[in-house]
Amino acid sequence: MTTGKPRGLWITGNWKMNHGPLATKAFFQDIKSTWRSCAGLHSVLFIPSISLSAGVEYVRAAGLECSIGAQNIHWEPSGAFTGELSAPLLKEIGIDWALVGHSERRQFFGETNESAGKRTLAALKANMQVMLCIGETKAERQAEKTFEVLKAQLDGGLLQDCAPYLDGRLLLAYEPVWAIGTGLTASPDQAEEAHKNIRDYLWKRFGIEAAGRTPILYGGSVTPQNAKEIFSKPNVDGGLIGGASLKTDSFLALRMIGESVV
Ligand code: PGA
Secondary structure: OOOOOOOOEEEEEEOOOOOOHHHHHHHHHHHOOOOOOOOOEEEEEEOOHHHHHHHHHHHHHHOOOOEEEEOOOOOOOOOOOOOOOOHHHHHHOOOOEEEEOOHHHHHHHOOOHHHHHHHHHHHHHOOOEEEEEEOOOHHHHHOOOHHHHHHHHHHHHOOHHHHHHOOOOEEEEEOOHHHOOOOOOOOHHHHHHHHHHHHHHHHHHHOHHHHHHOOEEEEOOOOOOOHHHHHOOOOOOEEEEOHHHOOHHHHHHHHHHHHHHO
16 A cells, blocks of 8 residues: 555545435445455445445445445434434444535535534544535635635534544545536645645644544545546545445446555
Protein backbone atom coordinates (compact mmCIF):
# COMPACT_ATOMS: atom_id res chain seq x y z
CA MET A 1 0.00 0.00 0.00
CA THR A 2 1.38 3.42 -0.88
CA THR A 3 1.43 6.18 1.69
CA GLY A 4 -0.52 8.52 -0.58
CA LYS A 5 -3.80 7.84 1.20
CA PRO A 6 -3.10 7.76 4.92
CA ARG A 7 -6.79 7.35 5.76
CA GLY A 8 -7.38 4.69 3.10
CA LEU A 9 -9.71 5.22 0.18
CA TRP A 10 -13.45 5.06 0.71
CA ILE A 11 -15.90 4.09 -2.02
CA THR A 12 -19.26 4.51 -0.36
CA GLY A 13 -22.76 4.60 -1.75
CA ASN A 14 -26.05 6.26 -0.92
CA TRP A 15 -28.90 4.35 -2.50
CA LYS A 16 -31.47 6.94 -1.33
CA MET A 17 -35.04 5.65 -1.90
CA ASN A 18 -33.97 2.89 -4.30
CA HIS A 19 -33.52 -0.89 -4.09
CA GLY A 20 -35.90 -2.83 -1.86
CA PRO A 21 -34.86 -6.17 -0.34
CA LEU A 22 -35.19 -8.05 -3.65
CA ALA A 23 -33.02 -5.61 -5.57
CA THR A 24 -30.57 -5.60 -2.64
CA LYS A 25 -30.25 -9.37 -2.87
CA ALA A 26 -29.77 -9.20 -6.64
CA PHE A 27 -27.11 -6.47 -6.24
CA PHE A 28 -24.95 -8.52 -3.88
CA GLN A 29 -25.45 -11.78 -5.75
CA ASP A 30 -24.40 -10.06 -8.94
CA ILE A 31 -21.39 -8.28 -7.45
CA LYS A 32 -19.87 -11.10 -5.44
CA SER A 33 -18.01 -12.92 -8.22
CA THR A 34 -16.18 -9.80 -9.39
CA TRP A 35 -15.65 -8.07 -6.01
CA ARG A 36 -11.98 -7.82 -5.08
CA SER A 37 -10.66 -6.93 -1.66
CA CYS A 38 -7.80 -4.49 -1.51
CA ALA A 39 -5.81 -3.23 1.48
CA GLY A 40 -6.86 0.28 2.39
CA LEU A 41 -9.97 0.26 0.18
CA HIS A 42 -13.18 0.53 2.21
CA SER A 43 -16.83 0.42 1.22
CA VAL A 44 -20.04 1.30 3.01
CA LEU A 45 -23.48 1.33 1.39
CA PHE A 46 -26.24 3.42 2.96
CA ILE A 47 -29.42 1.68 1.90
CA PRO A 48 -33.17 2.06 2.58
CA SER A 49 -34.35 0.98 6.03
CA ILE A 50 -36.52 -1.76 4.61
CA SER A 51 -33.47 -3.34 2.93
CA LEU A 52 -31.04 -3.15 5.85
CA SER A 53 -31.61 -6.70 7.14
CA ALA A 54 -31.35 -8.13 3.64
CA GLY A 55 -28.18 -6.10 3.04
CA VAL A 56 -26.50 -7.41 6.18
CA GLU A 57 -27.54 -10.97 5.36
CA TYR A 58 -26.37 -10.96 1.73
CA VAL A 59 -23.08 -9.16 2.41
CA ARG A 60 -22.29 -11.79 5.04
CA ALA A 61 -23.38 -14.65 2.79
CA ALA A 62 -21.24 -13.34 -0.05
CA GLY A 63 -18.28 -12.74 2.29
CA LEU A 64 -17.83 -9.16 1.05
CA GLU A 65 -15.85 -6.57 2.96
CA CYS A 66 -18.58 -4.00 2.70
CA SER A 67 -20.44 -2.34 5.54
CA ILE A 68 -24.13 -1.58 5.43
CA GLY A 69 -25.37 1.67 6.91
CA ALA A 70 -28.66 3.41 7.66
CA GLN A 71 -29.54 6.66 5.90
CA ASN A 72 -30.43 8.38 9.17
CA ILE A 73 -30.52 7.81 12.93
CA HIS A 74 -32.43 9.40 15.80
CA TRP A 75 -30.71 10.69 18.92
CA GLU A 76 -33.03 9.01 21.43
CA PRO A 77 -32.70 5.25 21.97
CA SER A 78 -36.49 4.68 21.85
CA GLY A 79 -39.78 6.48 22.25
CA ALA A 80 -42.58 8.30 20.46
CA PHE A 81 -40.72 9.28 17.27
CA THR A 82 -42.79 7.86 14.43
CA GLY A 83 -40.78 6.98 11.37
CA GLU A 84 -37.37 7.20 13.03
CA LEU A 85 -34.74 4.56 13.81
CA SER A 86 -32.38 4.55 16.78
CA ALA A 87 -28.95 3.12 17.47
CA PRO A 88 -30.24 0.18 19.57
CA LEU A 89 -32.78 -0.75 16.87
CA LEU A 90 -30.15 -0.62 14.15
CA LYS A 91 -27.55 -2.49 16.15
CA GLU A 92 -30.03 -5.28 16.82
CA ILE A 93 -29.88 -6.18 13.12
CA GLY A 94 -26.12 -5.68 12.85
CA ILE A 95 -25.98 -2.11 11.53
CA ASP A 96 -23.26 0.06 12.99
CA TRP A 97 -23.03 2.83 10.41
CA ALA A 98 -25.31 5.83 9.89
CA LEU A 99 -25.47 8.70 7.45
CA VAL A 100 -26.40 12.03 9.04
CA GLY A 101 -27.42 15.41 7.68
CA HIS A 102 -27.69 14.54 3.99
CA SER A 103 -28.76 17.59 2.00
CA GLU A 104 -32.01 15.89 0.97
CA ARG A 105 -32.89 15.47 4.67
CA ARG A 106 -32.14 19.15 5.19
CA GLN A 107 -33.93 20.30 2.04
CA PHE A 108 -37.08 18.15 2.12
CA PHE A 109 -37.48 17.14 5.77
CA GLY A 110 -36.46 20.24 7.65
CA GLU A 111 -33.34 18.84 9.28
CA THR A 112 -30.91 21.35 10.67
CA ASN A 113 -27.33 21.65 11.84
CA GLU A 114 -28.66 21.24 15.34
CA SER A 115 -30.49 17.98 14.64
CA ALA A 116 -27.46 16.71 12.73
CA GLY A 117 -25.35 17.42 15.81
CA LYS A 118 -27.67 15.45 18.08
CA ARG A 119 -27.88 12.52 15.67
CA THR A 120 -24.12 12.39 15.15
CA LEU A 121 -23.24 12.46 18.83
CA ALA A 122 -25.85 9.86 19.80
CA ALA A 123 -24.61 7.46 17.12
CA LEU A 124 -20.96 7.90 18.09
CA LYS A 125 -21.78 7.39 21.76
CA ALA A 126 -23.58 4.18 20.81
CA ASN A 127 -20.34 2.93 19.21
CA MET A 128 -21.53 3.44 15.68
CA GLN A 129 -19.64 5.06 12.82
CA VAL A 130 -21.10 8.16 11.26
CA MET A 131 -20.82 9.91 7.93
CA LEU A 132 -21.87 13.52 8.43
CA CYS A 133 -22.78 15.35 5.21
CA ILE A 134 -22.19 19.04 4.65
CA GLY A 135 -22.20 21.25 1.57
CA GLU A 136 -23.27 24.59 0.17
CA THR A 137 -26.06 25.44 -2.27
CA LYS A 138 -25.42 27.07 -5.63
CA ALA A 139 -26.62 30.45 -4.33
CA GLU A 140 -24.30 30.20 -1.34
CA ARG A 141 -21.31 29.42 -3.58
CA GLN A 142 -22.19 32.26 -5.92
CA ALA A 143 -22.41 34.62 -2.95
CA GLU A 144 -18.92 33.38 -1.89
CA LYS A 145 -20.35 31.99 1.32
CA THR A 146 -19.15 28.41 0.87
CA PHE A 147 -16.71 28.34 3.78
CA GLU A 148 -19.02 30.27 6.06
CA VAL A 149 -21.76 27.69 5.39
CA LEU A 150 -19.41 24.73 5.89
CA LYS A 151 -18.20 26.23 9.16
CA ALA A 152 -21.75 26.65 10.46
CA GLN A 153 -22.58 23.07 9.44
CA LEU A 154 -19.50 21.79 11.26
CA ASP A 155 -20.06 24.00 14.31
CA GLY A 156 -23.58 22.58 14.65
CA GLY A 157 -22.99 19.06 13.34
CA LEU A 158 -20.03 18.29 15.57
CA LEU A 159 -20.81 18.96 19.20
CA GLN A 160 -17.81 19.29 21.47
CA ASP A 161 -18.52 15.89 23.07
CA CYS A 162 -17.69 14.30 19.69
CA ALA A 163 -14.00 15.05 20.27
CA PRO A 164 -13.02 11.64 21.74
CA TYR A 165 -14.57 9.89 18.72
CA LEU A 166 -12.67 11.79 16.04
CA ASP A 167 -10.17 9.02 15.48
CA GLY A 168 -11.55 7.67 12.23
CA ARG A 169 -14.99 6.69 13.53
CA LEU A 170 -16.48 9.88 12.12
CA LEU A 171 -16.27 10.57 8.39
CA LEU A 172 -17.30 13.77 6.68
CA ALA A 173 -18.85 13.97 3.23
CA TYR A 174 -18.46 17.26 1.41
CA GLU A 175 -21.38 17.33 -1.00
CA PRO A 176 -22.05 20.63 -2.76
CA VAL A 177 -25.82 20.67 -3.14
CA TRP A 178 -25.54 22.00 -6.69
CA ALA A 179 -23.57 18.88 -7.67
CA ILE A 180 -25.92 16.25 -6.21
CA GLY A 181 -27.82 14.36 -8.88
CA THR A 182 -27.27 17.16 -11.38
CA GLY A 183 -24.39 15.81 -13.44
CA LEU A 184 -22.42 18.91 -12.39
CA THR A 185 -19.36 17.78 -10.45
CA ALA A 186 -17.11 20.07 -8.47
CA SER A 187 -13.79 20.32 -10.26
CA PRO A 188 -10.98 18.39 -8.56
CA ASP A 189 -9.50 21.73 -7.47
CA GLN A 190 -12.81 22.98 -6.05
CA ALA A 191 -13.17 19.73 -4.12
CA GLU A 192 -9.60 19.88 -2.82
CA GLU A 193 -10.03 23.50 -1.75
CA ALA A 194 -13.16 22.68 0.25
CA HIS A 195 -11.64 19.53 1.77
CA LYS A 196 -8.49 21.39 2.78
CA ASN A 197 -10.65 24.03 4.40
CA ILE A 198 -12.62 21.38 6.30
CA ARG A 199 -9.42 19.68 7.47
CA ASP A 200 -8.02 23.01 8.66
CA TYR A 201 -11.24 23.57 10.59
CA LEU A 202 -10.85 20.15 12.29
CA TRP A 203 -7.24 20.96 13.11
CA LYS A 204 -8.08 24.31 14.68
CA ARG A 205 -11.02 23.03 16.67
CA PHE A 206 -10.09 19.43 17.55
CA GLY A 207 -6.32 19.21 16.99
CA ILE A 208 -3.88 17.65 14.58
CA GLU A 209 -4.74 14.02 15.40
CA ALA A 210 -8.45 14.46 14.70
CA ALA A 211 -7.70 16.37 11.50
CA GLY A 212 -5.28 13.71 10.31
CA ARG A 213 -7.51 10.76 11.06
CA THR A 214 -10.89 11.95 9.77
CA PRO A 215 -11.64 10.79 6.22
CA ILE A 216 -13.30 13.50 4.12
CA LEU A 217 -15.22 12.15 1.13
CA TYR A 218 -16.48 14.06 -1.88
CA GLY A 219 -20.04 13.57 -3.12
CA GLY A 220 -22.01 14.99 -6.03
CA SER A 221 -22.31 13.35 -9.46
CA VAL A 222 -19.24 11.15 -9.02
CA THR A 223 -18.94 8.65 -11.89
CA PRO A 224 -16.27 6.25 -13.10
CA GLN A 225 -15.41 8.95 -15.66
CA ASN A 226 -14.57 11.75 -13.23
CA ALA A 227 -13.62 9.91 -10.03
CA LYS A 228 -9.90 9.32 -10.54
CA GLU A 229 -8.89 12.95 -10.72
CA ILE A 230 -11.01 13.89 -7.70
CA PHE A 231 -9.87 10.92 -5.57
CA SER A 232 -6.22 11.67 -6.41
CA LYS A 233 -6.33 14.98 -4.56
CA PRO A 234 -4.47 14.82 -1.23
CA ASN A 235 -7.36 15.83 1.02
CA VAL A 236 -9.98 13.73 -0.77
CA ASP A 237 -10.28 10.31 0.86
CA GLY A 238 -12.88 8.85 -1.49
CA GLY A 239 -16.49 9.43 -2.44
CA LEU A 240 -20.10 9.22 -1.33
CA ILE A 241 -21.79 8.15 -4.50
CA GLY A 242 -25.50 8.24 -5.27
CA GLY A 243 -26.59 7.33 -8.79
CA ALA A 244 -23.42 5.46 -9.74
CA SER A 245 -23.63 3.24 -6.65
CA LEU A 246 -26.95 1.72 -7.71
CA LYS A 247 -25.55 -0.48 -10.47
CA THR A 248 -22.98 -3.16 -9.80
CA ASP A 249 -20.86 -2.34 -12.85
CA SER A 250 -20.40 1.35 -12.02
CA PHE A 251 -19.89 0.64 -8.31
CA LEU A 252 -17.22 -1.95 -9.14
CA ALA A 253 -15.62 0.44 -11.64
CA LEU A 254 -15.41 3.03 -8.87
CA ARG A 255 -13.81 0.48 -6.54
CA MET A 256 -11.23 -0.32 -9.24
CA ILE A 257 -10.42 3.38 -9.46
CA GLY A 258 -10.11 3.39 -5.67
CA GLU A 259 -7.69 0.48 -5.93
CA SER A 260 -5.53 2.41 -8.38
CA VAL A 261 -5.41 5.50 -6.15
CA VAL A 262 -4.99 4.04 -2.64
P1 PGA B 1 -25.18 11.64 -6.74
O1 PGA B 1 -25.61 11.67 -5.19
O2 PGA B 1 -23.86 10.87 -6.81
O3 PGA B 1 -26.27 10.92 -7.44
O4 PGA B 1 -24.99 13.05 -7.17
C1 PGA B 1 -24.69 11.86 -4.16
C2 PGA B 1 -25.37 11.93 -2.82
O5 PGA B 1 -26.45 12.53 -2.72
O6 PGA B 1 -24.87 11.40 -1.81
